Amino acid sequence: MSASTALPEPGLLRARLIAILTAIMVAVVAMFGMATLAAFDRAIAPELENRTRLIGSILSSEIQRTLDLGVPFRALGGLEAYIGETINEFDEISRITIVQGGDNVIAEITRDEAPTLLQRSGLADVAGIRSVQFAFPVLIGNELVGRIEVVGSPQFVETRLRDVFMDVSVLAVVALLLGVELALVVAAASVWKPYGRVLRLLAGQMAGDFSQTIRATGVSGVRRAAVRLNEQAEDLARRAQALPPALRQSLGDGAAGVASAMRLQRMRYSDFNDVRLALFLFATATEITASFLPIYARDAARPAWLSGELSAAAPLGVYLIAVAALSPFGGALSRRFGARRAFVASAVPTAVALASMAIADSLVAVTLWRGVIGIFYALATIACQEYTIRAGSTREASQSSSAFVGMIFGGAFCGSVLGGVIGGRFGFPAALFLGALMALTAGGVAYSAMRGRAGEPAAPQSPVPQPDAPAVRGNGLAFWSLTLCVSIPTSATTAIFIWYLAPLGLAARGYPPADVARIIMLYYLASTLIGPLANGLAKGRGGTAVPVVTGAAFAGVILLYFRSASDIWAVLALVSGCGIGHALIRAPMTALAVELAGKSRRMMSALRFSERAGALAGLSASALLLGGSDPSSTLGLLGGVSLAGGLGFAIVLGLSRDRDRGAPV
Known part of the structure; x- marks a missing residue:
């Protein structure tokens, strides 16, 4: 039985997971959309109507106060300018009309709005989106001399609903990608990694090496195979321990299995999937600023001689300098101190840098801390590459590269979305603090997952001539x-x-x-x-x-x-x-x-x-x-x-x- 025939390919499984989770997310978004429309009918629409009524009441009160001072209705000046300022200030108003008598319009301002998508498709009435209109009387004494008509904007309502739907949709995609990564991690922990351990242990025993046992985990068939192979090694170890010392010495190297069984230890198996979730979360954390960093830097306090364009580019430039400066040395550092230590050591200062960016009030501080993120981003990603190379779990360079690009760019996608949504709703500092929390989470995941031998420092090797x-x-x-x-x-x-x-x-x-x-x-x-x-x-x-x-x-x-x-x-x-x-x-x-x-x-x-x-x-x-x-x-x-x-x-x-x-x- 080979791995290629017994287990599904990770790429094929990933495609199936994406298809299944996409269907689930579409259903969830659809149900959330129906719930949003129901909530709109119950709560949001009445609130918008009350706000429109309030704006009309304030406008009516201002005009009524002027008339009470004895100014004739026809002599009111600057009405169009006044109601124009009101419309510009309140987006939820589309038209204000001041009428004298029955139908004599003396001032009217209408916002220039094209028909909305829901209006053109006929779904506006289904969704409960409609224009609200209120009329307020204008009195002189007890005599009705006119009215003020205020019409709400359906485009304002649709825009707010669109924003909600878009935020929910992109967050659903984020949840989809995160769910895929979690599912792949679970599949690796329950199928691929236990299966790989069994194959490696079996290969060693076939070669006469009975010095290792493995954890009996995974699906039932793989777990039973692990138990059986462990029993063979443990039985041989017990028999070897029972031999007299003189007899064990007399065996010498002629019984390699007996000699290896005397050194029985637990196998520490490494796999490419050990770094998957940690790298994904770390990329999400570092790219939380992808959608707003130039704007954030441009608006920060800066020297008078520095232009806005250079200010916007400064953090990106320093970030690239930092990444380029560390890239040639990242591999050597990871091999010397271990990929696991290098990654975990990168997560903490990255979180500190993101939190410091959130409270920074100057361009210098933002640029400095972004450079710190660049240094440890390079170290963390190179550490993951070194771990993968030493794990030796990928057979083709293109497959390994595709997996790395998928994780890094999937994380960058999630970071840009979360940063934009959280930054737009709660402010840029909130997004940066979220990134800091995710960086710490990535460090914790790496500390737990990258425990194999591939995460340890590499033994120094003498230079070997390159055959190629x-x-x-x-x-x-x-x-x-x-x-x-x-x-x-x-x-x-x-x-x-x-x-x-x-x-x-x-x-x-x-x-x-x-x-x-x-x-x-x-x-x-x-x-x-x-x-x-x-x-x-x-x-x-x-x-x-x-x-x-x-x-x-x-x-x-x-x-x-x-x-x-x-x-x-x-x-x-x-x-x-x-x-x-x-x-x-x-x-x-x-x-x-x-x-x-x-x-x-x-x-x-x-x-x-x-x-x-x-x-x-x-x-x-x-x-x-x-x-x-x-x-x-x-x-x-x-x-x-x-x-x-x-x-x-x-x-x-x-x-x-x-x-x-x-x-x-």
Whole structure:
């Protein structure tokens, strides 16, 4: 029985879980929507009617007071300006009309509102959304001389309901992703990890090693197999202990099983899924500011000589510097102190930095603490990579890379959504404190889950000659072409557009933080959903190069076509299109880089450093030039570089492989 035939693939199980949980979430959102409409009919609608009536009463009282002073009704001046200010101040009012006598309109202001979506579809009446209208009499003495009509805005009501539905929907997606990760962790703990322990113990006993036992956990069949194998090792250990010392010595090395049974100990098995939930929560915590960090930094106290554009980019720039500075050393630190210690040690200062950002009142403090987050983000993610490499539970680099991209970008998606919703409802500090709590939770999960040998410090090893050194030299040109033409433009586009230009541009158009988060989340959502497709394309005939080149070309075309982004639909297409293109690039690109670099750690460290340096350079240039340059030109430049880079890399890779085929063996 093999693992591939006995157990479902993690990717297939993840797809099934997403389908099942999506159906559950859709049902929950639908039921919540019905409950919201019922609550609207019972409570919200009467409250809005009372508020509209109150506004009309105040307006009527002000006019009535003027008339009581003896001013004739016809002589009232500035009525349109007065009621216009009232409409501008209260969004729930759509029209105010002042009528003299029966039908002589002397002042009227109507808010310019297009028919709402529910009104056009005929669902407004079903949902109970309707215009409320009140008329207030105008008296001189006991004589009725006119009236004031106040009409409520159905668009205001629908907007509030839309906000509720959107918040519930995106939070449902967050719950969906978190539920998938929890379900995968449970599946790993009950099926995959116990099964892997059984296979490893069985392989050892077949080779004559009876020195280990395992925990008898998991589903019934796996648990029974573990019990049986443990009994064999324990029985041999009891028999060996019962032998006289002289007889045990006389056996020597001829009975390896007896000798190993004398050193019986519990196996400490490591698996890739040990880091899954901890990494997901940590990515969520660190990206809690993704939808509002430029706005938060721009509005903080800063020196008079520093422009708003540079202020908005400063925390992102320092963050990239910190990540780039630690990336070359993160692997060595994780191997020396252990991946588990490195991750747990990263969680506490990250939580402190997020909480400090929440109470910071200056740009310097916000920038400093964001840099601290960058340092420990790099250390934590590299620690998880080292744990996975030492666990040896993944057979293909593309599968491992796809899983990492899925967890990091799934966490980034959840962080951007939670940050925008919580920040919009309760303020940015509340979102940052939530991120600090999630970072501590991630540290606790890592402390409990990463207990295998892969989480311990690595024993020092003597340098071993690399057997694939010719491959490193032969593919060096293609590797650096991948770095310069694909990797750096992709990182620069993410930093410039997703982290910087998009939040600032949407805020400038008047979108609240929650709406900004909903738009930015499309980038991470596309990356999360398209990742498995990219992994599937990488296993095809063309290999990992096909999705990399396709993604670079697709992102370039999207940036060029929608660079003006004149309306919200263009912005949505631009954000989600970049997410799709970059999802096709990222996971296969890591596997392709490993192939081209010959698994050289030095070249891979150079790749990570180049990514951060390119993103930092692009972000700095964009912030310096934004004051006098149209953002569409920046997006057009990014699109051109991405498209040309993808095509250039394809040409270089093709020439390099043709040269390798023609080289003598």
